[in-house]
Amino acid sequence: MKRRRALMRSALTMMPALILAGCGTSAPANVSGLRGVVGTDLVGARGATAADQRRIDRTVVGLCAASVWTKGECMRHGELRDG
Structure with missing residues (x-):
């Protein structure tokens, strides 16, 4: 029972930290993904x-x-x- 309670307390403590860590903003490590799209x-x-217009359209x-x-x-x- 103590072990379960400790595990639950640990999970409840870590969840907000994990959620906040995923919501940060940082620069991309590289631009290869964006370059692949654009x-x-x-x-x-x-x-x-x-020919220029075709390049813009692509x-x-x-x-x-x-x-x-x-x-x-x-x-x-x-x-x-x-049009």
Whole structure:
């Protein structure tokens, strides 16, 4: 019984600490994940040519697929792009 009580007390003490540790903000260790989502197509694209626009669209597709942008934002890009 004492062991169970000690275990319960330990768990109740550690839970808030573990939750708070997971809620911190810190810089990412590296940017490879973000680079994989965004890609490098946007570098140098100005939107002045059809090739530039395709590069911009490829970047948007990555952002939309990774849910960085909302569905509404992605649809808005498509609407602005098409019309």
